[in-house]
Each structure stands twice: as C-alpha cells, then as structure tokens.
Amino acid sequence: MLNNAAKIWETALGALECQLSRPNFRTWYARTTGVAYEGGCFTVGVPNSFVAEYLEQNQRSLIENTLMRLLPGNGLRIAFQVAGGGKALAAAPRAENASTRAEGGCRFNPRYDFDTFIVGNANRLAHAAALSAAQKPGEGYNPLFIHGGSGLGKTHLLQAIGQAAERAGKTVRYVSGEQFTSEFVAALKDRRADEFREKYRSVDVLLVDDVQFIAGKAQTEETFFHTFNELHNSGRQIVLSADSPPRAILQMEDRLRSRFEWGLTAEIAPPDEKMRLSILRARAEEAGAELAPDVLDYMASEVIRNIRELEGNLNRVLAYSKLLRSAITPDMARRALKNLALAEEIKSNEPRLLLATVAECFELTVEDLLGRKRDKETAAARQVAMFVMKNQKMWSLGEIGKLVGDRTAATVSHACDKIEQEAEYNPLLKRKLKDIEQRLNGK
Numbered sequence: 001m002l003n004n005a006a007k008i009w010e011t012a013l014g015a016l017e018c019q020l021s022r023p024n025f026r027t028w029y030a031r032t033t034g035v036a037y038e039g040g041c042f043t044v045g046v047p048n049s050f051v052a053e054y055l056e057q058n059q060r061s062l063i064e065n066t067l068m069r070l071l072p073g074n075g076l077r078i079a080f081q082v083a084g085g086g087k088a089l090a091a092a093p094r095a096e097n098a099s100t101r102a103e104g105g106c107r108f109n110p111r112y113d114f115d116t117f118i119v120g121n122a123n124r125l126a127h128a129a130a131l132s133a134a135q136k137p138g139e140g141y142n143p144l145f146i147h148g149g150s151g152l153g154k155t156h157l158l159q160a161i162g163q164a165a166e167r168a169g170k171t172v173r174y175v176s177g178e179q180f181t182s183e184f185v186a187a188l189k190d191r192r193a194d195e196f197r198e199k200y201r202s203v204d205v206l207l208v209d210d211v212q213f214i215a216g217k218a219q220t221e222e223t224f225f226h227t228f229n230e231l232h233n234s235g236r237q238i239v240l241s242a243d244s245p246p247r248a249i250l251q252m253e254d255r256l257r258s259r260f261e262w263g264l265t266a267e268i269a270p271p272d273e274k275m276r277l278s279i280l281r282a283r284a285e286e287a288g289a290e291l292a293p294d295v296l297d298y299m300a301s302e303v304i305r306n307i308r309e310l311e312g313n314l315n316r317v318l319a320y321s322k323l324l325r326s327a328i329t330p331d332m333a334r335r336a337l338k339n340l341a342l343a344e345e346i347k348s349n350e351p352r353l354l355l356a357t358v359a360e361c362f363e364l365t366v367e368d369l370l371g372r373k374r375d376k377e378t379a380a381a382r383q384v385a386m387f388v389m390k391n392q393k394m395w396s397l398g399e400i401g402k403l404v405g406d407r408t409a410a411t412v413s414h415a416c417d418k419i420e421q422e423a424e425y426n427p428l429l430k431r432k433l434k435d436i437e438q439r440l441n442g443k
C-alpha cells in the first residue's frame with residue numbers, strides 16, 4: 001500500500017494551501033508533518049498541543065476530505081501527534097530548517113527569490129521596481145507599494161527583496177500586517193512599546209505584507225504612521241503589499257493612504273497563458289518532473305487567475321501520476337484536474353500496480369503471472385503475488401484468485417501458506433518480499 005506518510009502529507013498540504021487563506025495555512029499547517037499511515041489511520045505531526053487541539057476541533061473534516069482524495073479505502077481516521085511526544089516525527093518540519101529568519105520577523109522561504117520569479121506582462125513593473133528596491137534600498141521608489149489579488153506573487157516578491165537586501169548586508173524586517181498588529185498589541189500589554197518602536201525603526205528595509213490588515217485599527221495605524229515617517233525621513237526602504245491599491249483600502253486613515261502613494265504603486269495582474277506556461281515549466285523542472293509539451297500546453301490553457309492554484313494543479317497531477325505510477329498524458333492531467341475520485345482510481349489500479357511490482361522483482365511480466373506458465377520461477381512469483389495481495393487485506397481469497405489469472409480460492413490459500421512458511425527459512429525469499437514491500441511503499 002502507498003503509505004509513505006511524509007510524501008502523502010506534502011501532497012495534501014499542497015491541496016490544503018489552495019483551500020485556506022495564507023495566514024490561516026501558515027499558522028496552523030506550516031510545521032506539520034506526515035508521520036505514519038497505518039491500518040487506515042493517518043497520523044499528522046504537529047508542533048504543539050495547541051495546534052493539535054485547533055486542528056482537531058476546526059479542521060478535521062477538511063483534512064479528512066483532502067486525504068481521502070489521495071488515499072484508497074474507506075473510513076480513514078486522523079490522529080494528531082505532538083512533536084517530541086512519544087514516537088519521533090517522521091520528517092523534518094516543512095521548510096522551517098531551510099528558511100532564514102529576517103531580523104526577528106517572519107522567516108523567509110528560500111524559494112521566494114528573484115531567480116525563481118517568472119516575469120511576464122502581468123508583473124513586469126512590480127518586478128523591476130522590486131529589483132531596484134533590493135539593489136538600491138531607499139534610493140528609488142519609496143515606498144514601493146505592490147498590490148494584486150490572492151496568490152499572484154506579492155509575498156514572493158517582498159521576500160525576494162528581503163533576501164537580496166540581506167545578502168547585500170542590509171538589516172531587513174519582513175512582517176505581515178497581521179503580525180505587526182499582534183506584536184504591537186502584545187508589546188502594549190507588556191509595557192514594551194518603546195522596545196517595539198525601536199525594533200521597527202532600526203532597520204534598513206521594512207517589508208510589510210498584507211498591510212491592509214492594519215486598516216481600521218487606530219492604535220496600530222498610529223504606530224505604523226510614526227514608524228513609516230521615521231524610516232522614510234532617514235532614507236530607509238519601505239515595501240508594502242496589499243490586496244488592493246492604497247485608495248481602495250477604505251478603512252485606512254487618509255494620512256497613511258496618501259503616504260503609501262508617495263513612491264511607486266505597482267499592480268500584479270493574473271497571469272496570461274504564456275506566463276502560466278512558463279511557471280508550470282519552471283515548477284515542473286524544480287520538482288524534477290519531465291512533462292511533455294502537450295501536457296504543459298493543456299494545463300496552461302486552463303484559465304486560472306491565481307498562481308498558487310496553478311501550482312496546486314501541477315502538484316495534483318504529479319501526485320496522481322506518482323500514486324498511480326502512470327505516465328502523465330493530457331488525458332491523465334485532465335482527469336486529475338477534474339477532480340475525479342483519485343481514491344477510486346488508485347483502488348482499481350492497485351492490483352495492476354502490485355502485480356507489476358512483483359513481476360518486476362522476478363524479472364517477469366504481468367502476463368507471465370496471469371498466464372499458464374508452470375516453470376518453477378514463474379510459479380513462485382505467482383505465489384508471491386498472491387501472498388502480497390493477501391497481506392494488503394483489500395481482497396478476499398476468491399477475488400485474489402480472479403485477479404491472478406482466474407485461480408481458485410483454495411489455490412490462493414495454499415500459495416499464501418507456502419510462501420509464509422518458506423519465508424521463515426529462506427533468506428532469499430525474505431529479501432525479495434522486503435524488496436517488494438519497499439517498492440510498493442515508494443521507498
């Protein structure tokens with residue numbers, strides 16, 4: 001069975017990311033892992049009991065539905081396991097290890113750099129202005145205000161500026177509007193307002209993502225106003241992102257809105273087909289997947305206005321192909337994208353997959369296993385196939401008999417007993433069974 005929990009969870013995270021807002025996803029899922037998938041129970045590793053409780057109470061059905069699309073069988077159960085509690089987690093926390101931390105603020109995603117950012121008509125101005133802000137902070141467009149819909153690359157660009165500026169030795173602080181607000185509220189509560197101000201006013205580059213979040217929060221706006229003035233007056237670079245242009249952030253104080261327009265306002269629009277194709281090509285290459293031009297063309301032709309969704313589609317197609325072990329054709333991509341029940345497809349594909357794996361291990365073909373050849377090697381391989389299928393607990397003995405070339409349940413039962421006994425004293429057979437198990441688990 002396909003029980004490589006870490007990989008399955010990575011794929012599920014791709015799908016979950018498309019269904020949740022970014023702050024929500026980041027807060028609750030950023031450090032989760034796939035720990036185990038055994039006996040119909042999928043164990044998700046979480047960083048602490050607070051996250052476990054939240055996911056348990058609020059996200060259980062979303063997680064279940066997402067995983068059920070990826071995993072065969074009915075009655076999937078979900079368990080949450082706190083890191084360090086009992087068994088060690090199966091995989092390193094996602095992205096956390098590889099990320100760098102921007103001067104006490106949020107961490108940078110190493111992938112969000114200029115060299116992975118695809119430039120097209122939709123984002124040419126924003127990209128050029130971002131490059132300039134990174135190369136000559138405070139000397140050009142200040143502030144730089146980048147706006148656009150969800151999943152179009154604002155965070156990617158902001159973080160690219162931050163990483164490039166840091167490489168050039170600048171002090172950078174990257175925060176979301178939400179984080180700025182909550183830090184400020186906490187600082188007020190703990191009487192650390194001065195410390196808070198100092199922290200924000202001592203940087204060379206301040207990057208605030210989703211700045212619209214502070215709109216309507218009078219005290220936070222007030223503090224941000226002073227921070228902005230101080231940084232701007234001393235020639236430090238400010239880059240802001242939001243879901244709409246300054247004048248459309250209606251709840252924001254006028255004095256802030258007008259300041260946001262002092263420098264350059266650049267919009268990122270949804271990608272056109274050419275850009276979708278370039279992004280798909282680059283992301284597939286990054287994932288080490290070779291996609292035929294007709295597959296890429298088909299996927300790019302789907303009108304998608306959000307790059308995160310485009311990436312989600314690619315992940316889905318790759319996962320589909322990995323789980324089904326079949327080549328990616330335009331038709332297969334279409335089925336994956338049209339959300340046809342993956343679980344059903346895997347289930348109906350499982351015997352073929354299993355027989356192919358056993359045949360491969362014995363250097364035979366599936367036809368050999370299903371046919372009437374009776375030589376010792378083929379007969380042994382056929383018995384092993386029956387034994388492995390029985391251990392999957394998905395089919396009755398009668399069903400296995402039918403799947404392996406129309407044999408009786410008694411033949412299957414005899415084959416399984418024989419292999420079980422022989423494996424006790426035959427190290428060669430034991431190794432072969434282990435090999436098959438590992439291949440089926442994708443290890």
Ligand SMILES: Nc1ncnc2c1ncn2[C@@H]1O[C@H](COP(=O)(O)OP(=O)(O)OP(=O)(O)O)[C@@H](O)[C@H]1O
Nearest residue numbers: 022116117118149150151152153154155156307308
């Ligand atoms: N031009 C691009 N080239 C390559 N990847 C891109 C590009 N634009 C966006 N992406 C990718 O799309 C995904 C979503 O981008 P990002 O998180 O930056 O969007 P956003 O505009 O900040 O969305 P939101 O408003 O929801 O926070 C990321 O994985 C990002 O790397």
